[in-house]
Amino acid sequence: MTDTADPDIRRHTAETARTMGDVRHEIDRLDRALVALLEERQSFMDAAARIKGKRSVVHDRARIEDVVAKVLAEARRQGLSPAIAEPVWRTLIDRCIAYEFEAFDALKPGRDKA
Incomplete structure (x- = not known):
């Protein structure tokens, strides 16, 4: 029996939802x-800051494009619109770099x- 009082229990899919509630x-x-998940991702920004020897390597354009390409491939695979995925991840990456x-x-x- 599912605990319907637990806010972390999934009750519906997009297909079974019947009300705005x-x-x-x-x-x-x-x-x-x-x-x-974002907090876990952030914890790896702390690890990167600890591991990287120079501040100048924090912003890595090639890595940014690699991450975005991987995200877009996964988005296509899972059916997430690239119009959502790309700007969300570019903003996420930008904020994580900051x-x-x-x-x-x-x-x-x-x-x-410098």
Whole structure:
């Protein structure tokens, strides 16, 4: 028996949702899951800041394009619109790079500022 009081339990699919309450429950559930995944991703920005020896390597254009290409391939595979995937990931990457710069500077003050 499922616990319908648990907000993290999936109750519907897009096909079985019948009310806006059903839709909102699932969107809120997914948003909580996305926050947890984004926090995990952020933790690896902390690791990157710790591991990278120079601030100048925090922003890596080739890596950005590699990540976006992989995301777009996965989006196509799973049926996510590239019109959603690409701008979301480019913004995510941009914000993660800004976060990593802050983490780098906090860990290594004054190091490789150029």
